[in-house]
Amino acid sequence: MAKVAAGPEIQRLIQLLARLPGLGPRSARRAALHLVKKKEQLLEPLTSALAETRDTILTCDACGNIDTQSPCTLCRDQARDRSLICVVEEVGDLWALERAGVLNGLYHVLGGTLSPLDGVGPDDLAIAKLIARASDPNVKEVLLALNATVEGQSTAHYLMDQLAGANVAVSRLAHGVPIGGELDYLDEGTLAAAVKARKPM
């Protein structure tokens, strides 16, 4: 058995940190050591930030975003364009789009994608809620910003069928060559999608 250099409390901290996305056991050990060394500057504020998050975090009843109030800050913001709903798989996708600052509409977080093999059906995602929101006469467009994966795209097709009854335009993100991307490095799927979606200059 490997010798352990630290007591069970530190071991537990390392094990918990190692469960975070992007952190393996090695980086978890480094992070734990860093936290312990920076007790006042980092460990204490982090502890209170975690406790505060645990006590205040909510899922927005309207859109599925994570915030400390429901409806969330985005849903409450009257400056946002209420005629556009952008559908995403996860809250992380919503955050990514907000960071890009390109959309001024509202969002709808599905909570995943349809995946019959994993037992994820329409009732497991926030689809009924989306259809209800899309039926609001103020809503003119639903943008399906789902991942360019097989599951993401089949979910987009399913949603397109479901939204046929609502009086909205349904759009999806363009697929193509990423900004700064070199053709030589792209996979065939991306390249094929970019050629198919070509535009006149």
Ligand SMILES: [Zn+2]
């Ligand atoms: Zn919301």
